[in-house]
Amino acid sequence: MPTEQVSTLERVRREIERNALRARNGIRLATGISKPKTGQSPKDVVWTFGRAELWHYRNDAVRFTPPLLIIPSLVSRSNILDLATGNSLIEALVSAGFDVYMLDWGTPDERDAANRLEDYVDLAIPAAIAQVRRRANVPEVNLLGYCFGGVLTLMHAAHNPTSPIQSLTVVACPVDFSQLGALVDVIGRTEFDVEKALDDNGNIPPQVIAQSFRTLAPMGDITNYVNLLDQMWRDEFVTAHQLMNGWATDHIPFPGAAARQTANMLIRDNALMNGRLELGGDRVSLSEITVPFLAVLGTRDTIIPEAASAPVTDLVGSAQKETLRMDGGHVGLVVGRSAHRKTIPKLIDFLQKRSEPLS
Numbered sequence: 001m002p003t004e005q006v007s008t009l010e011r012v013r014r015e016i017e018r019n020a021l022r023a024r025n026g027i028r029l030a031t032g033i034s035k036p037k038t039g040q041s042p043k044d045v046v047w048t049f050g051r052a053e054l055w056h057y058r059n060d061a062v063r064f065t066p067p068l069l070i071i072p073s074l075v076s077r078s079n080i081l082d083l084a085t086g087n088s089l090i091e092a093l094v095s096a097g098f099d100v101y102m103l104d105w106g107t108p109d110e111r112d113a114a115n116r117l118e119d120y121v122d123l124a125i126p127a128a129i130a131q132v133r134r135r136a137n138v139p140e141v142n143l144l145g146y147c148f149g150g151v152l153t154l155m156h157a158a159h160n161p162t163s164p165i166q167s168l169t170v171v172a173c174p175v176d177f178s179q180l181g182a183l184v185d186v187i188g189r190t191e192f193d194v195e196k197a198l199d200d201n202g203n204i205p206p207q208v209i210a211q212s213f214r215t216l217a218p219m220g221d222i223t224n225y226v227n228l229l230d231q232m233w234r235d236e237f238v239t240a241h242q243l244m245n246g247w248a249t250d251h252i253p254f255p256g257a258a259a260r261q262t263a264n265m266l267i268r269d270n271a272l273m274n275g276r277l278e279l280g281g282d283r284v285s286l287s288e289i290t291v292p293f294l295a296v297l298g299t300r301d302t303i304i305p306e307a308a309s310a311p312v313t314d315l316v317g318s319a320q321k322e323t324l325r326m327d328g329g330h331v332g333l334v335v336g337r338s339a340h341r342k343t344i345p346k347l348i349d350f351l352q353k354r355s356e357p358l359s
Helices: 005-030 078-082 089-095 119-137 149-159 184-185 191-197 206-214 220-230 233-246 258-268 335-355
Strands: 043-049 054-057 068-071 099-104 143-147 165-172 278-279 282-284 291-300 319-324
Touching: 043 119, 054 119, 054 220, 068 119, 068 149, 078 089, 078 099, 078 282, 089 099, 089 335, 099 119, 119 149, 119 258, 119 278, 149 165, 149 278, 149 282, 165 335, 191 258, 291 335, 319 335
Parallel strands: 068 099, 068 143, 143 165, 165 291, 291 319
Antiparallel strands: 043 054, 054 099, 278 282
């Protein structure tokens, strides 16, 4: 048989096999049969604060002290940091020998509508730090904030300069809110805008949060589904799509009072940049932060652009401070091959240098 005919038959056979796999995976997607699970790193709930829970990840091979306390975003699920076995920031940190805790915010409801930023910055985070210190019998902790969780850690450290923090790391953390564009337009730039977005519980509902992310890439859903259809035959691609799409569409309510402060102070006044941040009646400056500091940002981050996150290193007053610029997007800083090859090893190196080895 001529070589051309063999090549053509091989392509036809391969495409028939792929179509069969597309059909199988399409059925699994439509019925939810193969929906992958997230947040699988073994952990225990060791403390609660309203809807928030302090998670302690099990590790029989802790090699460094003090413990690391992670503060996730206030408007997105924390499972992006523990997405899947083999693709998890939490798993990597535990494997590196750190004693890891995370303060998960849970799902706010009507009981949280009156929560102000101070409730997170000056109450929840300090209480969680105290719990970690007590459990580990240590004087300080290393603190890490992701996305809006990074904003909360910055405000905590600035308003509480004697807080027992050994180092502070922020990942994909905005400080110049004037550079966020459409992301903040949906939530609103004034308290009046926020009032129009509140639901019956007094919070900004998840669908408004999700819409704010969609405005950054209006054709994103179509592009994702076209790519999915083309790659439906690849099991690993379908699993990755399910994991990422599940996280990207599963937001949590934004407590109303905190949303008003965000609109008025962080967005309209751009308070983190111009020194107009006010917490508990006190004027607060990021220059009050003096602990060793690391900012991790993605040069292709469309959610928190480099222009919004890069100024933070100049704003903090730490003598030891550095910025780690990675060629990646918002999620790519903590998820995927590039994150595990580049970002996470450098993050681990920074934390190891701010830790002591256990004998």
